[in-house]
Amino acid sequence: MRTIAIMNLKGGVAKTTTTVNVAAILARDHKKRVLVVDADSQCNTTEFFGADPECGNLARALKSSWGGELFAVQQIQRTDRDGVDILPGSEELMDLGLSGVEDKAVDAEILRKLVRELEVVDRYDFCLVDCPPAFNAASAAALLAAGEVLIPIKLDAFSLRGMTNLMRQIYNMQEINPALELLGFLPTMWYPCRYTHDAEETLRDGGYTVLPHIRRTDKADAMTFDQRPLIETSPRCAAAVDYRRLVRELLKGGGGNG
Numbered sequence: 001m002r003t004i005a006i007m008n009l010k011g012g013v014a015k016t017t018t019t020v021n022v023a024a025i026l027a028r029d030h031k032k033r034v035l036v037v038d039a040d041s042q043c044n045t046t047e048f049f050g051a052d053p054e055c056g057n058l059a060r061a062l063k064s065s066w067g068g069e070l071f072a073v074q075q076i077q078r079t080d081r082d083g084v085d086i087l088p089g090s091e092e093l094m095d096l097g098l099s100g101v102e103d104k105a106v107d108a109e110i111l112r113k114l115v116r117e118l119e120v121v122d123r124y125d126f127c128l129v130d131c132p133p134a135f136n137a138a139s140a141a142a143l144l145a146a147g148e149v150l151i152p153i154k155l156d157a158f159s160l161r162g163m164t165n166l167m168r169q170i171y172n173m174q175e176i177n178p179a180l181e182l183l184g185f186l187p188t189m190w191y192p193c194r195y196t197h198d199a200e201e202t203l204r205d206g207g208y209t210v211l212p213h214i215r216r217t218d219k220a221d222a223m224t225f226d227q228r229p230l231i232e233t234s235p236r237c238a239a240a241v242d243y244r245r246l247v248r249e250l251l252k253g254g255g256g257n258g
Helices: 015-030 044-048 058-062 068-074 091-095 098-102 110-120 137-145 157-176 194-205 219-226 238-252
Strands: 002-006 034-038 084-087 126-130 148-154 181-188
Touching: 002 015, 002 137, 015 034, 015 044, 015 084, 015 126, 015 148, 015 181, 015 219, 015 238, 034 044, 058 068, 058 091, 058 110, 058 137, 068 110, 110 126, 110 137, 126 137, 137 157, 148 157, 157 194, 181 194, 219 238
Parallel strands: 002 126, 002 148, 034 084, 034 126, 148 181
Antiparallel strands: none
C-alpha cells in the first residue's frame, strides 16, 4: 500500500481538492482500493464524502487511551464512492497539538500502526492523507505513517517564501521516518504567465521535483457544492484532465511504504 501525505503549511493551495480528485480517479478509472484520511480539523474532505465524524474519526484514534490500531481500523467508514473509504476528521483535531504528543495524551504513531495493520490484511492499494495547514499532532502522525509526501503549491511569492519552514519540518520527520520521500511539488491553480514559469524554475533549480501542473478552473469550486469529483461533474475541464495525468504519473512510479 502506498501512503501519501498531501501537505502544505499554507492554506488555500488545493490540498483537499487534490485529495478527493486523486482518490476518485484511482478508484473509478484504475480500480484501486483507496483509504482517505482527513487529518484537518476543517473536515472538508469528510464533508465532501458525506462521512459522519460521530461514527468514527481520526482524533479518537490519535488519543492513545482509546486503544491502538485495531480501534483505529474501527473508525474507518465507507463512502458512496465505490473503492473509496475514509477515516474522517473532526473539530477535535484542533485541540491535538504537539504538546499532546510529548505528554503521551496523543499517540502520533497510531497512523503508522494502522497502515501496517492494513498492509497485513491487504485492504487498500493507496492511503491518501489530507493534512492540515499547520504542523501539529495530526501532521506529525501523517508524516510518520507516510512513505511519500506530495506538496500542492500555488505558485506565488508567499508560497515560495513559506517553503523553507515546510521543508524543515519534512526533513526533521525524515530523521524519525527514513522511508519518507518527497514525491514532488504539484503546482495548482496554474495559469500561463511569466511568474508561474519562473516559480517552477525556482523549484527545479532548488533540486525539487515539479510534477505536471493542475490548471486553474472555476469548475473546481463548483465541484465542492456538488460534492462530486471533477471526473463526474466536469470530466473534460482542464483540471480534470490534469488530475488524470497526475494519477497516471503516480501509477508509473513506485516508492511509498509498501
